[in-house]
Amino acid sequence: MAKYDEVPVPRGTSRRWEVLMSDEDATPQPIRQDGRTALDVRAEHRVLQSFSDSELEAMPLLAESEALVRRGHYLDLHDPARAGFVAEGDEVVEPGQHVIARKEVTGALWDELQRACDGVLGRRSATRLRPAV
Secondary structure (H helix, E strand, C coil), rough: CHHHHHHHCCCCCCCCCCCCCCCCCCCCCCCCEEEEHHHHHHHHHHCCCCCCCHHCCCEEEEECCEECCCEEEECCCCHHHHEECCCCCCCECCCCCCCCHHHEEEEEEHHCCCCCCHHHHCCCCCCCCCCCC
C-alpha cells in the first residue's frame, strides 16, 4: 500500500475541505445580567469604592456563562492586575465573577476604572494619570 505522501493528488476540487467564516462581530450579544450593575457588588471590590452610586449604576455586569466577544475589551473586578484585558474568544464569565464590558461604559468611566485598578495595586501609569484640575 502506498504511503499518504506518495498518492497522486486528484485534479479539481476534492470537496473535502470547507472554509468557515466567522460573523461573530456582526451579531450583538446580550450584556446585562438581570439588570445587575457594579452598584450591586460594590462591597465586594476595592476597585469600586471611590465611585458614586450613579457611576456604578452606569456599569452593567456581564451575565454568568456569558461568552466574551473575541477582541473585546473587558475588566474583571476580581483581578485588577488584568485591567482592560482583551478577550481571546474562548472565555466565559464564571459563576461569581464580575466582568464589565468596555463597550457598555463611557470612555471617561472606563479610564476611571483603570485608574482605580492601578490605585488598588499601588502602581502609576503614565497613560492613566489624572489630568490636572
